[in-house]
Amino acid sequence: MTRRLRVDPIACEGRGLCAEILPELITLDDWGYPVIRAGSVPDSLMTDAREAVKVCPKLALWLEERR
């Protein structure tokens, strides 16, 4: 089973913490909103991904399980 990062664009306010923690997978667009790289989160980045999910003040980021 793999996991991928999902963002709720309605909840997201572009605080940008996620992109600071996980620049490998999350960049910010010209208006400061996260753009998530397609594909599943590699095991080597899973700890950072979990951290990024945890620090989002709007609870707008989550890891979705993919079979």
Place this chain on the structure above:
Amino acid sequence: MHSHDRITVPAPVHTAPPGGQLPRLLPGGFAPGPASLAEHVRRYGHAPAPLRDWPRRNALLDEVERSGLTGRGGAAFPTALKLAAVAAQAAPVVVANGTEGEPASAKDKVLLARSPHLVLDGAVLAATMVGAREVVVVVHHSVREILDQAVAERRRAGLDRVRIRLVTGADRFVGGEASAVVHWIERGVPAPTLTPPRLSERGLGRKPTLVQNVETLAHLALIARYGASWFRALGTALEPGTMLVTILGAVNEPCVREIAIGTPAGEVLSLAGGASAPLQALLLGGYFGRWAGASEAVRLPFSTAGLSSLGAGPGAGLIAALPADACGLAETARVVRYLADESAGQCGPCLFGLDAVAGEVQRLADGRTSSLATLRCWLGQVDGRGACHHPDGTVRMIRSALSVFAPELERHARGWCCATRKGAVLPVPPRRPR
């Protein structure tokens, strides 16, 4: 003469009109005003009685599947699949969507204003097919009174076993998006919500919800009466049936007409009295549709398959004709500004991105300092970044403009514009304060 010709069959309660005859949904001739319940029954006969047993419900579901009916709200999703998904759930609700927030489109308003009972028949049938007890019919404010009267007429006649509730739709562009309609009915907020959960699983009042465009329901009411083969007598094998189209712009009589799907776009224009000026381009499908060069587009069948070579589609059934003396870039810029203003303002990339995009398109149109590269970069950043398809649809339309009006783009960069026409072609409501 063969012997079986003399066998008398009991006369049917109502004979189906010839399947190949148009119009199906709108009144023929020049009868003014909405069709009353009596006129409606005289024309179409009664809708099949409420289906209480599952075998009969399933038989009708099969008939809808055989008909090949797809949603007429723009997405063209197979209606039978949607019905089946909701029918499999407990205690669902049906929403008939006649919001029609697109300012250029009039087909749902015209259908509701002329044949309200056909839509209501379809809504009630859909409810009985999925096992719903309530139908919420959302209509544009301009036709609300007509629907009030139609529902009252049905109530007096004791026609329906399900409750019909009327709601005036939000007069906003995104107000017609399925999740936004549910949000509007429930909380008075015309803004889309995040999916999943799908509406068919959790929608209005957290109940499984079937949201169908009003025209789709009108077709459903006829399929229930006359069957799938009748429905398929017009249209193409892949895209059977008829559809309502709004024809506007540089045509002699802007109007709503019913066409067999696959009718060449040029013939559709002639239903509106033909072009009123030499044409340069057509906007196909609506404000989320695509621009296409007129000389190429008029020859193509108005269907998903027919327009696919242009990357276009019929959308919610709209053709806008742009005359040769108008500026396609200026028209696009006005519509894009409107669409950016109509963002529900929930998702950052849509709220800020579309606003930036609209500014850049306006600068291109005005021949002011602008960057096509920046615009293209922003279009890529906005595409697919919202909870609904508002940013994607807008981006699609802009990209088609950049390609169809490419020669004009170069002229504008040099400070020239070919347009001589004053005044707008595409309708856009006045800006509202934000």
